[in-house]
Amino acid sequence: MTDPHEGVTLSGMIRTGVARGSIEPVYEPVLVAAADAVAGRSGLYVYGSVATGAAVVPTSDVDLLSVGLSAPDAEQISSDLSTRFSDLCREVSVGPASCEDLDAASDEGYGLRVFLRHYCVHLAGDDPAEGLPEFRADARAARGFNGDIARHVRGWRSALKGDVEVSRLGTRIARKTLLAVAGLVSLRDATWSTDRRACAVRWNELEPGIPVGALLSWLDEPPEDRAAIEPVLEGPVEGIVRAFESEIGLWRDE
Known part of the structure; x- marks a missing residue:
């Protein structure tokens, strides 16, 4: 969902519409249940359309981030809550992160700090993001969010063989690549956006030689035939990776 408040402040910082008061009351039972599930084990945040007030019952996801929960525990809680609240949302997803991730001096750590500061609402537990400053809408933030795009492409190619x-x-593939496209468009247009759809349209204007129409269509109607994926990986996705590496940069371990 589009966040109409997302952009850049007059001082060049990232601006979003994420706020505790924006969350629709209908989602409170999900958030309370999630907080109970991680009680004493993790800090918990909500992000995405629920955090901006743009979520729609029952088709939106409830996206949660934990800081301190193990990956298996996060997966189990996701499964349990998705089943329990299937009448309210498509899926409840709990992503795991650690305090070490948050404190890391790497691009990944920087991206996590930007994400927690500007895109997440704290729900429960310790809040290791408390006191984080505003972050600039710049290449470093874009790299923190999507500098792992080449790593993902390698994983997709491997998965396609299995x-x-x-x-x-x-x-x-569509969601991650178009988020990288949003970073490229943001830097080229001196703005800040994570709106995949709007940035895909703008990218096709800026770079008609690297069209992302297929990826855009996959957001609504993903491919059923694996033969449709490889040409997109080798064509527009590879072009996006090269542009991202040249203009923004990949994570240092890429």
């Missing part, structure tokens, strides 16, 4: 659910893979 027993993978093609539609889910197509959705992952």
